[in-house]
Amino acid sequence: MTIKILIADDDSLIRESLKIILGMDEEIEIVDAVDNGLKALEVCISFEVDVALLDVRMPVLNGVDAAKEILKKTKTKPLILTTFDEDEYIMGAIKNGAKGYILKNNSPEKIKDAIKMVYSGNTVLQDVVMEKVKDGLSSSREGNFNKDMFSEREMDIIEAISEGLSNKGIAGKLYISEGTVKNYITSILNKTGLEHRTQIAIYYIKGNR
Template sequence: MAIRVLIADDDSLIRESLKIILTMYDDIQIIRAVENGLEALDTCIKEEIDVALLDVRMPVLNGVDGVREIVKNTNTKCLILTTFDEDEYIVNGIKNGAKGYILKNNSPDKIIDAIRTVYKGNTVFQDVVMDKVKELIDNKKEIKLDERIFTTREVEIIEAVAEGLSNKEVAQKLYISEGTVKNYITSILDKTGLEHRTQIAISYLKGNI
């Protein structure tokens, strides 16, 4: 079954170019291409959208705020695809529930891979984005996890997630199944009250867990 995708970008040339490129892949179905976050939200509410690609700078409702509203009101997974890697956009995008943040200078194949990754329930943040997140943490301290809260394996999972590894990569590193990794991450989220794995990484880097 094809992945149902929404494109939201206020640049008509980019919007239509993405639409043409993405429709070349058999497992991608473009449901609609819109020019602002409000139209994206409306479409995600009315249509069954698997993955929404959103630029950050758009009129009416920008992409970062659009992510928040889409995540709050639908089951659509949001992937920010933009030319902007400003700190504010990255942090707020992650905070609002974006499952991925990549730049438009990536090849079509990498954009497609990001869509597929997000669709499968994983997150994808390219190195330059994760580097930005790490740079924002000015007062990183030595991290001492409370062993009364986390098991040894959970600590290993947290550290691997903070390295930016995907669930598959964590599984390979620790010699466990990908399903087991997902179960551990669910346990960690339950214990910390966090909502997704990217927040685990950020909280770890800040020394909050």
């Protein structure tokens, strides 16, 4: 297994450091390293990229908007690399469907693990980022979790999503097809008015604290 990744960061030191450190992993192949979101999008369109590691604050096109366009136009999975002071970007990334949200102060090993988890179909949301996201979810719809809204099977799906399982992982755990999982997720999104599976996890975890 070789994971083809793109690095996008306007800080040349971080960009080159990630390129060197991540490139030492035998399971990772660096397709390119660029300095803005538009270039990241262009690379993902032109080449086969499994995971795009995106900084949020970049010129021309920021990481959040780049993630949205990458998801819309390619099969690449965006993984946001963020810092503590960017709550509004994190919220935007969730809305746009990014597959992971990790902090730059993580060790190289944790960043590698996050890349591999996203590649495998899981969602990665670091604890401290989760706390910031929950603090930002102020609407009553997202703040109050009502189990009575959902069937027993829907609750099983919600709990599995909150554990970070992919649709395939949920299907395996519950002995149902991936198509059935997708149907349940659609039903849950319709009932809650949420837009993405990551929001379901946050909605559930926040409401059960």
